[in-house]
Amino acid sequence: MSGRLRIVLFSHSADGFAIAQSACEAAGHEPIAYVYARASRPGRGSGPGAPTAAAGIVESLPAGVDLLLPRSAASLARALPGYRPDLLLCNGFPWQIPRRVLDAARLGGINVHPSLLPRHRGPIPIHWAIRAGDRETGVTVHWMDEEFDTGRVIVQRGGVPLEDEVVPDELLARMDALTSELIPLALRRIDAGGSADASDVGEPQDEAKATYAGWMGEDFRRVDRTRTAREIHNQVRASRFGVYDPPGPVVEVNGRWVSVLRTRTDPGEGGVRIDCADGPLWIVESQSVERPE
Incomplete structure (x- = not known):
């Protein structure tokens, strides 16, 4: 198969659409519609700035492209x-x-x-990569099936370092740049292969190596001193990559409660x-909070 694919883009942000739009066009294909849904977390409501995000998408919508709000x-x-759509x-x-x-x-x-x-x-793989102590992460483009993130891998690249001092904006910029590179590669591979059912388009995932990055549980909200210093350190690092209230896990220190x-x-x-379980950890930045219920 060779030709200009008609592609419908799905995202929850104006930046997500813009990156996909540019990447599709760079590969010679035609985005024909956007599908928008605002991000949310169970029990936490909609993601921050959802009305602003929708307005930004409308303002940047390319000519001839419809916006669907299902x-x-x-x-x-x-x-x-x-x-x-193709x-x-x-x-x-x-x-x-x-x-x-x-x-x-x-x-x-x-x-x-x-x-x-x-x-x-x-839903939150970067948080879990940081919490697990991974030294690097990357981006995968894969076929979709009925399960979360289980389809055949079309293209994948790592090499994005997870520094000890995580700076979310810098990390996201690296991930976005890698996404911009990989989408055209994936589309070229699809164009050469023909269809999602073609055995030569992508490789199956190794289920023995699979892990799941679900929503953080209540244990994420508190510091458990029976864990190792490194585990707690990574928990605090992961909390910086996201919007939480309070912004870090809480612990009682010298008679007062703080968000770390x-x-x-x-x-x-x-x-x-x-x-901690295996030795000391030093809190270098915190804010006072009310005693948790």
């Missing part, structure tokens, strides 16, 4: 066939997309996932020492 997967499955492309979309939606496109759908699959499948924002595993200068 209420459900069923309504989306009814709407998409009218666009005669492919669906997700770049940061918060829904699990069912088969009836994937079947609306001739070739099915592909997803951009910010981890080295099969490691850290699920930054820690250090060596003595250095300054900081408040706490004892």
Whole structure:
């Protein structure tokens, strides 16, 4: 197969659409519609700035491209066939997309996932990569099926370092740059292979190496001193990559409760020492909070 693919883009942000749009065009293909859904976390409500994000998408919408705001997967499955899409492309979309939606496109759908699959499948892979102490991460473009992040890998690249001092904006910029490189590569491979069912388009994931990056549980909200210093340090590092209230895990120190924002595993200068399962950890930045219920 060779030709200009008609692609429907899925995302929850203006930046996500812009990156996918540019990458598709760079590969010689035509985005024909955007599908937007705002990000949310169970029990936490919608992601911050959802109305602002939608407004930004409308303002940057390319000429001739429609914006779809579906209420459900069923309504989306009814709407998409009218666009005669060849492919669906997700770049940061918060829904699990069912088969009836994937079947609306001739070739099915592909997803951009910010981890080295099969490691850290699920909604927050970067948080879990940091919490697990991974030294690097990367981006995977894979076929979509009925499960989360389990489809065949079309293209993947690592080499994005996870520094001890994580700076979210810098890390996201690296991931976005890598996404911009990999989407055109994936589309070229699909164009050469023909369809999502072709055995030579992508490689199956190794289930023995799979991990799942689900929503952080209540244990993420508190410091458990029975864990190692490195585990707690990585927990604090992961909390900086996201929006939490309070912004870091809480712990009682010298009779007062604090939200821990930054820690250090060596003595250095300054900081408040706490004892963990295998030794000390130093809290170097925190803020006072009310005693948790």
